[in-house]
Amino acid sequence: MKVVVCVKQIPDPADPGELDPETKTLKRDVKLILDESDSYGVEMALQLVDDAGDGEVHLVSMVPKNEVSGLRTALAMGAASATLISDECLSGSDALGTAKVLAKAIAAQEPDLVLSGTESSDGYTGTVPAQIAELLGLPSVTFAKEISIEGSTAKVKRQTEAGYDDVECPLPAVVSVTAGVVEPRYPSFKGIMAAKNKPVEELTVEALGLDPANVGWAGSRQDIIDIAAAPVREAGEIIEDEGDAHERIVAFLDELKVL
């Protein structure tokens, strides 16, 4: 079974960077890491391939400036190989542009299953999995908390507002995996060493057969007309508990007349 996992390399959320006021795109001169949201998809893919007894996990990712550090993390976890679409014209890509690029790279792999996170930790549009599926003419199940493969069918528990749905889906299919549903493995030392030599194919947008005008900032067909600090809440009353803080809470709730 061949599983392709979409992974995003993002600035460390602990140091999220800022928008460049000139270009209105994210400043990306920081080291990129594997988006934690995607580590669940990688782990799920590795487990499914293990369960199937044979097959491999291939990664697809896109960046403006051939960053690979996040990809290497996923390779160190156990993915076999990767496609990296690296092109400066990808800077400022929106969800649809991203999906167009990833879908092209995925199609070349002829996978049985495509996995992704439900949304990235930095852009969090949550539309890319459905867009990839539509571009590839595939069925999709988003927000999966459990996946099992039986023959040529994926059985998925899909998270809903109220609980979950059991969903059956013929393969090939696109499935997005919610965070926290599996425990992503830590790369072993052996894995980290092996990852250095795993094949990463680097492609430009034109090599994929796409027009650079349809991706990146140009392809997003959007204009940012304003960037402003969000209104800040007024500072509140902060007290140290001396054993009677609960009384202050009760009084506060009383003032609000909610008791």
Add this chain to the structure above:
Amino acid sequence: MGLDKIWVFAEAQGDSVASISLEILAKAREIADTVEVFMSGDGDDHAEELGDHGATTVYATGDLDGSLQGSAVASAVAAGIDSGDFDLPDAFILGTTQDGRDVAGRLSVKLDAPVITNVVDLELDGDALVGTEPVFGGSTNVKTRFTSDKVAIFLVRPKSFEAESVGGAEADVEDLDVPDLGAAGGAKITDSFAEETEGPRLDEAAIVVSGGRGMGEKDAFSMIEDLAKILGAAPGATRAIVDSGWVPYSYQVGQTGKVVKPTVYIASGISGATQHLVGMKGSKNIIAINKDSEAPIFAVADLGIIGDVHKVMPKLIEALNNR
């Protein structure tokens, strides 16, 4: 001057229309002369409520026989546009929900139209719609507009607008034909399960009591449940403890969970990661209990208690029980 027409994707929640859909209707009605609704299921079940909230027409697919809404609704809308049955609207607005994102994603490909996501406000600038989206955990607001002539697709976050009944007449119900979906429509729901819940709904409760990693261990979450019960509140949780399996996802408040705006939000053992803050900082009053005086939650708290939740919470529960 407003826009001519806006389409809204509506979702059902049990027998009613989901709150997010009614919230979008309120905004759509404010900025456009005509608001039409697209949804799956039986339109007649919801025509009265949707009309009351300002929709004139409901295009409904009927029972999807287990198909997920994404492919079915997007294909039906696109087919209606292609065949000339529909005049294009100025915008198509959906909620940032599981199915809303599926429909928007699929439709954006079919129409080659970009999507503006995570919108918390919409305004008219001339005859263009401008969306406001929070970035960097809500510290910065970005305003975006489309530059293409495609249908403007917006995904709106829950609780961005207030639903409002305007006493409109029952909406007309029209069939929305779903074309053959081919392989793309292959996913089928075979069974549905709902979590057992007591008390008010998390996203509707006047008071929310939430716990985070600072509660220490799973068993300590019972204090959250106890306090919630006394206050008639809904219990909530951070993504960290949902991911750790302490409580189900339905408890989760934050970017990937529910957005809540209660009268009072009590954050107990919650440090205030941006992921969590975006889901609750619209609360009218925020009480935070955390032993780390540097915790970011205190920056949004109206009343902050620097202290051990294991000491403060039991006394608070006892004091309220004795009233």
